[in-house]
Amino acid sequence: MAAPMISLKSVSKRFGTFAAVDSASFDIAPGEFFSLLGPSGCGKTTLLRMIGGFERQTEGDILIDGEAMGIRPPNQRPTNMVFQSYAIFPHLDIAENIAYGLINRGLDKASIAKKVAQALDMVRLSGLGNRRANQISGGQRQRVALARAIVCEPKVLLLDEPLGALDKKLREEMQIELRQLQKSLGITFIFVTHDQEEALSLSDRIAVMARGQVLQIDTAAALYERPNCREVAGFIGNMNFFEGRIVSIAGGVAAIEIAPGQHVRVPATNGAAPGETAIVAVRPEKIDAVATAPQGSDNVVSGRALAGSYLGDRSLLLADWREGTAPISVSLQNRRSAVDADIFTKDAELWLTWPIEAGVLLKN
């Protein structure tokens, strides 16, 4: 990676003894669309606000474009923020709102007017410059907030759930716009969301957080295909888990005993050693379900159907494989005309199979 735009050096934020953000350390590259993803209360907003200077870190430091920020206030940082509530100033009209930051940069009136007009054009709000915040729609307000931050030409744009208040359709439209805007401007975006689909579709890289900790930072595909812990695996998409013990590792493949005498095989990970407890995680769409015992498959688990549902493009199947464990969910593409119809009847006997590479070995 080239010199990072943002560099967090074990940044923590404690409220009393409670750590809202616990020793976060990572880099964000220039021009990257970087998302902070995690369940409510995991510290995403707190982390973002520390980068913006709205919240003081209790430990560590944040470097932006190589400069240590320390306790610099927001007005002295090369960042701008799009607030979740948009925070459009109610006593100013849209054009005045967009001009707000430009006035602070000491530009003359003519160039401010020009930049405001360009910004209004960029977010497709030309002609609404004289309106006030309460005279435009939610989506338009969102774009004003975006334009107001972008005209300041920040090195980093911080966005705290900027699409949270919009309805689904508008949200999807704005996601595309946001992505295009980011690509054309080349500004580094740090985007907070608790919507995993949004994070997956928009971001270059995603940091998954939980309980103040950054669990994994990776591309969408890597997070989905190679989660590094049970929490990430469960948070992004659906995942089936088989708990067991590693019995052997040979040729990069680990065998895990998931029930007495029953083994499944997965690619081994660094540091895994025989004798340890482990979890095998398999995505529902990587499992096949068949009505007759398969021959020569890598992994076979026999079970019983619990429930099935037909969803048009695919069918969902819930199967029980062992007393006292969570049922396995299987997503079957309806591409083949003949998915075994029998396996969807309750209590039907069935076999679940998947190739070695489909499984992920996780630490317990």
Added chain:
Amino acid sequence: MTAQAHSSTPSSAPADFTAARPEWLDGLWLILPTLLIVLGMMVVPLIGIVVVSFWTQTGFDILPAWNLDNYRVLFTEEGALYRILIMKSLWMSLTATIAVVVLAYPMAYFMAFRIEKSKLIWIILLTVPFWTSYLLRIFAWKVILGFNGVINSGLKFVGFIDKPLEFLLYNPTAVTITLAHAWAAYAVLPIYVSLEKIDRSYLEAAQDLGDSKWKRFWRITFPLSLPGTISATLLVFIPTVGDYITPTLVGGTSGIMIGNSIVTQFGKANNAPLGAALSCIMMLAITLAVCAFLAAIGRKRLKAADI
């Protein structure tokens, strides 16, 4: 309400809204008692005052002889005193009002932005001075500013002065100080409310867009607190112009205001029509002053503040 009642009887024909009584009538019932009191206790006497101001006093009788003499007097040599008094009252009130707002604003700001918990306690504390009567509070100032008062004896004790300072009491400054103190709490509340209402994210956004705290105050906080600040200004200015208790007690001869001479006309001077005319002129003067104030703020900013 209507919608609910409607949905609970789905079989009935759609309500005929044209037959319903107009909407503005709904609110009328709520304000009716107040309206009656205002009519009986304010509008009627006010009309009485206006009417009497066109009559004439002869001896002990008030004659309904319609004329403009009472008003004419104000523009002659004899009326000079009243003209000066009116101007002086407006000026003293204005000074007191400015002092009040300047005092009250930081208090309100402190309560709105610096107090995190138990704001109610602070609001209650603010009302503590009101638990004693207005008269007592004025007397307190008399004690503080008086010839042998707190300030004079204090300064004498420390050795700063040999003789008591005489300019402290019985002059317009004493009236202004007393008025400012007496009315400060009234001004804090409206300003506090409009500061409290300001969304904190506006302040953060302003700083994010490059404002220092000082700049942010003048660009965001102050404009957004204008509704409260304007109402505080009017709330203090209007009643203090006509005040007569304060000038009576701490104003001396130089500190009297128009209220005092109106009282004199109705009482000792026994010229109610002239007193009534003075009252009317005073009301007119206040109206003009308020209009001038609002015009100075400007239409645009008033509209902007009306969020």
